[in-house]
Each structure stands twice: as C-alpha cells, then as structure tokens.
Amino acid sequence: xxxxxxxxxxxxxxxxxxxxxxxxxxxxxxxxxxxxxxxxxxxxxxxxxxxxxxxxxxxxxxxxxxxxxxxxxxxxxxxxxxxxxxxxxxxxxxxxxxxxxxxxxx
Amino acid sequence: xxxxxxxxxxxxxxxxxxxxxxxxxxxxxxxxxxxxxxxxxxxxxxxxxxxxxxxxxxxxxxxxxxxxxxxxxxxxxxxxxxxxxxxxxxxxxxxxxxxxxxxxxxxxxxxxxxxxx
Numbered sequence: 001x002x003x004x005x006x007x008x009x010x011x012x013x014x015x016x017x018x019x020x021x022x023x024x025x026x027x028x029x030x031x032x033x034x035x036x037x038x039x040x041x042x043x044x045x046x047x048x049x050x051x052x053x054x055x056x057x058x059x060x061x062x063x064x065x066x067x068x069x070x071x072x073x074x075x076x077x078x079x080x081x082x083x084x085x086x087x088x089x090x091x092x093x094x095x096x097x098x099x100x101x102x103x104x105x106x
Numbered sequence: 107x108x109x110x111x112x113x114x115x116x117x118x119x120x121x122x123x124x125x126x127x128x129x130x131x132x133x134x135x136x137x138x139x140x141x142x143x144x145x146x147x148x149x150x151x152x153x154x155x156x157x158x159x160x161x162x163x164x165x166x167x168x169x170x171x172x173x174x175x176x177x178x179x180x181x182x183x184x185x186x187x188x189x190x191x192x193x194x195x196x197x198x199x200x201x202x203x204x205x206x207x208x209x210x211x212x213x214x215x216x217x218x219x220x221x222x223x
Contacts (some may be wrong), residue, residue: 004148043109043217044197046212046214086148093151099148
C-alpha cells in the first residue's frame with residue numbers, strides 16, 4: 001500500500017518568514033514524489049518533482065528516504081504563495097495527501 | 107482548447123438520479139485519469155485509461171460508477187443511482203506519457219462539482 005501524510009491542514013506565516021510544508025510517505029518500492037499546488041480559483045498544477053531537483057518559485061523539496069519525507073521549503077514566503085499544497089507519491093498510482101492550506105499574511 | 111476541459115462545472119442531482127460527467131483531455135494526451143475529491147480531502151484515484159483501454163479501475167468505489175473513453179479521447183464518468191456520499195468534485199487529468207510509469211506531470215481540469223440532495 002502507498003500512503004501520503006500531510007500533518008498540517010492549515011499553516012499560516014508572515015511575509016518574508018521561512019515556510020516548511022511537511023509530507024511523509026509510506027511505500028515499499030522506490031518512490032517518486034511531487035508537490036502540486038492549487039491557487040484560489042485555479043486548477044491543480046504541478047509545482048515540482050523530486051527527480052528534477054529543481055527550485056520553482058523559490059520552493060525546494062528534498063527526498064529523505066531514511067525519514068520517508070519530502071518536505072517543501074521556501075526561505076522567504078510571499079503573499080502570492082498562499083494556496084493549497086498537495087504532496088503526491090507515484091507508485092502503482094498517483095496518491096495525494098490531504099493537503100495543506102498555506103496562508104501568507106502581509 | 108489548451109487545457110483539460112470538464113463539463114458540467116456544477117451538477118445538482120436528486121438522490122437516485124444518474125449523472126454523466128465529461129472530460130476533454132489535452133489533444134494528443136494518451137493517459138487519462140479520474141479523481142474524486144471530497145470536501146477537505148485530497149484527490150482520490152478512481153480510474154486510469156491509456157488511449158481507449160481502461161487499465162486500472164480499482165479506485166471506483168462501487169459498481170454504480172462507470173467510466174469510458176471509447177475513442178481514446180473524450181472520457182465520460184457515469185454515476186448511477188447517485189447517493190449523498192457521491193457529493194464531491196470529480197477531477198479529470200491527462201498526461202502526455204504513454205505509460206503510467208512515466209506519467210510524471212498530470213494536467214488537471216477545473217473539475218465537476220457534484221451535489222446530491
């Protein structure tokens with residue numbers, strides 16, 4: 001079985017503060033992890049994937065197989081980062097976590 | 107269109123009615139997925155098509171749910187005898203990847219919000 005856990009449903013930070021959205025997974029095989037984002041009144045879209053090791057909009061995420069985690073981080077949050085963030089695991093299917101609603105306050 | 111298109115955007119059904127939700131994937135996308143998203147939850151996998159072949163329907167919650175993609179393009183998700191627990195947003199996504207194992211980026215539609223009274 002594969003499972004994705006995002007322990008925080010809501011996360012609120014101030015503009016310019018660091019932000020970390022937590023994601024833990026369970027999967028017996030070699031995982032591929034993704035972060036998807038949904039801005040207000042927009043459709044769900046890919047933010048980044050661990051394979052490409054890229055930084056998108058200042059966000060990074062490192063796969064830690066020992067801790068089975070794939071936390072999303074940004075050193076200085078911006079108001080436009082306010083959105084719903086979903087961690088996803090591709091095993092036999094693409095499985096999503098329950099999501100974290102990030103609010104960046106001015 | 108440039109993106110995945112779903113219709114209707116909103117559907118209200120009385121309990122027991124049948125509904126049909128349509129998905130137009132991005133042209134040329136081989137893989138198509140349906141997800142169900144209940145309020146406050148993440149998307150839950152329902153089914154997967156590779157062209158017209160339904161390769162995985164293990165996520166369909168009951169035999170009242172049926173999906174098809176007869177010509178390998180447009181897909182329809184049908185729910186028979188709707189129940190209140192079927193109320194959710196139904197998301198369709200497509201991918202250029204020919205095989206599920208390569209389907210890294212999914213392109214999602216805006217969803218069809220079903221409310222069953």
